[in-house]
Amino acid sequence: MIGIVAVSHSRPLAEAAADLALRMGGDAPPTVRIAAGGPDGDLGTDATAIAEALAEADSGDGVLVLMDLGSALLSAEMAREFTADPDRIVLSPAPFVEGLVSAVVTAAGGATLADTAAEVARAADAKRAQLGATEPDAPTAVPAEPASGQLSFETTVINPSGLHARPAATFVKAASRYDADVQITDLDGGAQPVSARSLLALMSLGVRQGARVRVTATGPQARDALAELRSLIDDGFGEV
Structure with a gap:
């Protein structure tokens, strides 16, 4: 499994973000190391400390690095x-918190360094989509019927928080355990199917x-x- 390093100017910030991500990572999350704060414990970053964290996080499958600010x-x-x-070693352009959460969940599902980096690089897209900040000329997608050869089911999401945060992470980790291409469609939202591994x-x-959702x-x-x-x-993901 790949390792992950969180680089931040603030140790409390890095520790809080790592805690959030690891809570979403399940029982067998990837190794996450923190390199945060300057050499004197103040705000800043330290290349030597980052290098040590990279060495600790690398089990042989590579390391993905998430960073907060410019320096x-x-x-x-x-x-x-x-x-x-x-x-x-791959340095990700993703937002620090969203990228760290995505990296931990994706890596916990067994994804390679390249696949995890590609998934995490889209971290800002989810927030833009939820806020409606999409291309103005983008057509409204219509949910497609299951293709021939697919298995599927349709059901209603009943847990209070819907498929957000913890339930979504639980769903992704479950889908990633199987040798299957799993997709989910929000039948009420009019969106195209998306990968259940993302x-x-x-x-x-x-x-x-x-x-109402369809899972194929x-x-x-x-x-x-x-x-x-x-x-x-x-x-209800244990919430009901």
């Missing part, structure tokens, strides 16, 4: 050059309590995946 990027770039294999895509749907799956373990996912939704 954190400069320090992280310098620290990467200190490592034995800089190509195994926390950011799922949260961008803004699925609320009472919404293809692949060797499609039936098992759908059985667990339907159970999660119909049981």
Whole structure:
């Protein structure tokens, strides 16, 4: 599993963001290391401390780095050059908090460094979509019927918070455990299906309590995946 390093000017900020992300990561989250604050414990970043965190987080599958502000990027770039294999270190452009949460959940599902980095790079898109900050000429998508060969179910989301934050992370981690391509559609929202392995895509749907959803799956373990996912939704993710 890949490692993750959170680089921040403020240790309390980094610790709080890491705590939030790890709470979403389930029972077997990736290794997360914090490199925060200057050498004297004040606000700032320290390339040497970042290099040490990179070494601690790297189990051999590479490390994804999330940074908060401008000079954190400069320090992280310098620290990467200190490592034995800089190509195994990826610096993400994602927003610090959203990116860290997405990275932990995605990596916990077994994604590679490249796949996790690609997913996390879209972290800002979910918030833009929820706020309606989309391209003005983008057409309204119509939910498609399940393609031939897919298994699917339709149900209503009953938990009070809908598919946000913790329930969404639980859904993504469950979908990621199976050898199946799983997608979910908000039938009331008029959106296209999104991957059930993407926390950011799922949260961008803004699925609320009472919404109807369709979950489809293809692949060797499609039936098992759908059985667990339907159970999660119909049981209200333990919130009901």
